[in-house]
Amino acid sequence: MDMTEPRALMVIGAVLFGLGVVGFLTRRNLIVMFLSTEVMFQGVLINLVAMGLARGGNLHGQAFGLFVLVIAAVEAGLGLAIIVMLFRRRGTLDAEAWREMRG
Amino acid sequence: MELKTLAILIPMLPLIGAALVGVVGLRGLRDRSHWLVLTGVGLSLVAAVWLSRIVKGGVGEPVVESLTIYEWISAGAGSWLNVTFRVDALTSVMLLTVVGISFLIIMYSVGYMRDHHGHAERGYERFFAFLGIFVFSMTTLVLAGNFLLLYLGWELVGLSSYLLIGFYYQRPAAAAAAKKAFLVNRIGDFGFGLGIFLIYLTFRTLDYNAVFDMVERGVMADGTLLETSRITTIALLLFCGAMGKSAQLPLHVWLPDAMEGPTPVSALIHAATMVTAGVYMVARCSVIFASSPLAMTLVACIGAATAFFAATIALTQFDLKRILAYSTLSQLGYMFLGLGVGAFDSAIFHLYTHAFFKALLFLCAGSVMHAMGGVIDIRRFGGLAKGMKVTAVTFWIGGLALAGCPLLAGFWSKDEIVHAALYSNMPWLGAVALVTALLTAFYTFRMIFITFHGPLKLPQGVEHAHESGRWVTVPLMLLAVGAALAGYVGATWHPGGFAGLFETEGPIHHFLATVFAPAQAVLGGGHGEVGSHGGASYWATYWLMYISSALAFWGIVTAWYFYRRAPMVPGAIALWAAPVYRLLYNKYYVDEIYDVVFVRPLRRFGGLCYDADRFFINGLLWLIAAVPRAIGYGLRGWQHGAMQGYALAMVVGLLAIMLWALIRSAA
Numbered sequence A: 001m002d003m004t005e006p007r008a009l010m011v012i013g014a015v016l017f018g019l020g021v022v023g024f025l026t027r028r029n030l031i032v033m034f035l036s037t038e039v040m041f042q043g044v045l046i047n048l049v050a051m052g053l054a055r056g057g058n059l060h061g062q063a064f065g066l067f068v069l070v071i072a073a074v075e076a077g078l079g080l081a082i083i084v085m086l087f088r089r090r091g092t093l094d095a096e097a098w099r100e101m102r103g
Numbered sequence B: 001m002e003l004k005t006l007a008i009l010i011p012m013l014p015l016i017g018a019a020l021v022g023v024v025g026l027r028g029l030r031d032r033s034h035w036l037v038l039t040g041v042g043l044s045l046v047a048a049v050w051l052s053r054i055v056k057g058g059v060g061e062p063v064v065e066s067l068t069i070y071e072w073i074s075a076g077a078g079s080w081l082n083v084t085f086r087v088d089a090l091t092s093v094m095l096l097t098v099v100g101i102s103f104l105i106i107m108y109s110v111g112y113m114r115d116h117h118g119h120a121e122r123g124y125e126r127f128f129a130f131l132g133i134f135v136f137s138m139t140t141l142v143l144a145g146n147f148l149l150l151y152l153g154w155e156l157v158g159l160s161s162y163l164l165i166g167f168y169y170q171r172p173a174a175a176a177a178a179k180k181a182f183l184v185n186r187i188g189d190f191g192f193g194l195g196i197f198l199i200y201l202t203f204r205t206l207d208y209n210a211v212f213d214m215v216e217r218g219v220m221a222d223g224t225l226l227e228t229s230r231i232t233t234i235a236l237l238l239f240c241g242a243m244g245k246s247a248q249l250p251l252h253v254w255l256p257d258a259m260e261g262p263t264p265v266s267a268l269i270h271a272a273t274m275v276t277a278g279v280y281m282v283a284r285c286s287v288i289f290a291s292s293p294l295a296m297t298l299v300a301c302i303g304a305a306t307a308f309f310a311a312t313i314a315l316t317q318f319d320l321k322r323i324l325a326y327s328t329l330s331q332l333g334y335m336f337l338g339l340g341v342g343a344f345d346s347a348i349f350h351l352y353t354h355a356f357f358k359a360l361l362f363l364c365a366g367s368v369m370h371a372m373g374g375v376i377d378i379r380r381f382g383g384l385a386k387g388m389k390v391t392a393v394t395f396w397i398g399g400l401a402l403a404g405c406p407l408l409a410g411f412w413s414k415d416e417i418v419h420a421a422l423y424s425n426m427p428w429l430g431a432v433a434l435v436t437a438l439l440t441a442f443y444t445f446r447m448i449f450i451t452f453h454g455p456l457k458l459p460q461g462v463e464h465a466h467e468s469g470r471w472v473t474v475p476l477m478l479l480a481v482g483a484a485l486a487g488y489v490g491a492t493w494h495p496g497g498f499a500g501l502f503e504t505e506g507p508i509h510h511f512l513a514t515v516f517a518p519a520q521a522v523l524g525g526g527h528g529e530v531g532s533h534g535g536a537s538y539w540a541t542y543w544l545m546y547i548s549s550a551l552a553f554w555g556i557v558t559a560w561y562f563y564r565r566a567p568m569v570p571g572a573i574a575l576w577a578a579p580v581y582r583l584l585y586n587k588y589y590v591d592e593i594y595d596v597v598f599v600r601p602l603r604r605f606g607g608l609c610y611d612a613d614r615f616f617i618n619g620l621l622w623l624i625a626a627v628p629r630a631i632g633y634g635l636r637g638w639q640h641g642a643m644q645g646y647a648l649a650m651v652v653g654l655l656a657i658m659l660w661a662l663i664r665s666a667a
Helices: A006-026 A029-053 A060-090 B004-031 B035-055 B087-114 B125-141 B148-166 B172-203 B208-217 B228-244 B252-259 B263-272 B274-284 B286-290 B293-314 B320-340 B346-369 B389-403 B408-423 B427-452 B470-492 B509-524 B538-566 B568-576 B577-585 B585-638 B641-667
Strands: B065-076 B079-087 B492-498
Touching: A006 B538, A029 A060, A029 B252, B004 B035, B004 B065, B004 B087, B035 B087, B035 B125, B035 B274, B035 B320, B035 B389, B065 B320, B079 B125, B079 B208, B087 B125, B087 B274, B087 B346, B087 B470, B087 B509, B125 B148, B125 B263, B125 B274, B148 B172, B148 B228, B148 B252, B148 B274, B148 B286, B148 B509, B172 B208, B172 B228, B172 B252, B228 B263, B228 B274, B228 B286, B228 B293, B252 B263, B252 B320, B263 B320, B263 B346, B263 B470, B274 B286, B274 B320, B274 B346, B274 B427, B286 B293, B293 B320, B293 B427, B293 B585, B320 B346, B320 B408, B320 B427, B346 B389, B346 B408, B346 B470, B346 B509, B389 B427, B389 B538, B408 B427, B408 B470, B408 B538, B408 B577, B408 B641, B427 B470, B427 B492, B427 B538, B470 B568, B492 B538, B509 B538, B577 B585
Parallel strands: none
Antiparallel strands: B065 B079
């Protein structure tokens, strides 16, 4: 299978996204969970590029992907900052420490 | 200086003074804050005098000018409404009266709003700021050149009045009186507002010149004939506003209660200036009123009725300020009587003289109240003349002027009104006015003899009656000079006239003649012409002046006899005519009747609305809000707080949606 074929790229994206979901659901460490969301993000990004390719091979998909990357970088900074704050509050990175949002 | 600059400066200077009190008075100046407002109003007075000199011009007719200050509201093509000032003889008379009296009263307030040690009262700065705002509002009202600006000034003086009646807002009575004044005025202003709407609908403009011109020609904006019923409706609606502001029957109830405010306020706003706004407005719209015989009759009848009604109440009251308040009602009634019989210039003349002597009387009452430690009931003091010479003498002068004693201010103007009424088509109104003159002389001197003469009597806690300081006595003396001499603008030296000396036609009549000429033309000339009796004989011209002088003296002597010679007589009369006495003492039970007819049903209706709101509407809202609450209660168990749980739910949901989409696209 040609790895530059859109279908192959989409499969890679889907795999990355799936890995991210599984990681997010199974790990308790906030930083690892955060990394998992980033993995999901990359999966979606690759999907974007693949679809741009599928729609005629112009650069729209890649250009859009670059924008998303920048946004993702900003979001990563924000997310890490939140995690730092959470860590300062409880002194642990365990997600279980934040179970007080119970109904 | 230009007319326009002066016209802008007159209202703005007091406003700037008031604003500065707000900025620096509260921090730095405190009990010297009066200087700002006093200076502002003083300069405004100078500007008013200057303006009047320009208006008077040389030997010819007084200047009449409309000055457009700026474009206020523009709509469609061009300006729809401008801030326009109208400057003419009527304006300048009003400005001189308002600003002049205000200046003296602000001066008086400097001494009055302090305790015996000269410490300023609580809210001293606020008081002067409000007075500044009042002068600004009243001068705006008087200068206005269109009905909307007039309405603006009208409401602004209402606001100042509300603020100043409620100056001692910690006292429940003062707060209630302020509220009452505001509400009763609202009723009148509602009519006034409707009148202005109707003026706009009829003439498509609110500008004085254009409206009065069309009324004079008897046409509407589209050129069709102006029907009498239309102009009558306009006049009656406008008069509603005048009844509220000038406290005429049946909207008079707020004015006696307004005496809860500080005495300078009673003198300035509720005697000399603001309450005369209604008289000014009717005089300003003289063409409109003159075009409607019905409105003129109503104005005259209400005026005469109020004059008589208020004078009878004043006979029996014991509160010095309330007696003066009823006297003010009565004198305002005279002014409306004058307007109603077409003697517009006499009404304005009376407004002007009344401002002097009534302000003087109130300020004297304030001086007495100050010396008596806040006591105002005339039964609790007496014989104060020895201790308070200046107050007593000036009160006498004011009282004589009010009673219509010959050659003092009130005599000239009141007599003119009575004369005009007697020679109108409703002479019986003139008769009512004459009887009222007798009552006026009596109640005025009842007050004077009880307060200032006889053995010394002081309320508890007051050791001696002491005269007030210079800040108080100087304005009293100046106003006393005014009360004595102000009438001479309405009389001229004329050997062979009244008392062999005077003719009852003076500069003020010529000065105002141009303003009222259109109205007199509409009335058909002759009607209400005062002073010029053509070739009539001496007695035909002057008999009334002798009669009214005699009535004034009769009233004064009766008061002297009743309260100095035979103190048993008034009590005996009160017993003999007990029902009448009770009726008068309780002010014809008007407040009680209003309470039963209006206040209580409305309050019950308000209670009903409140309950409907509380039970029905609130209940409905609670019911609606209960739905999400109940759902939330049911779903609350699902929220367990574990982040991964939520994520899992999201993923499962996502998968479900994807599955559904796949199945749909497959099918």
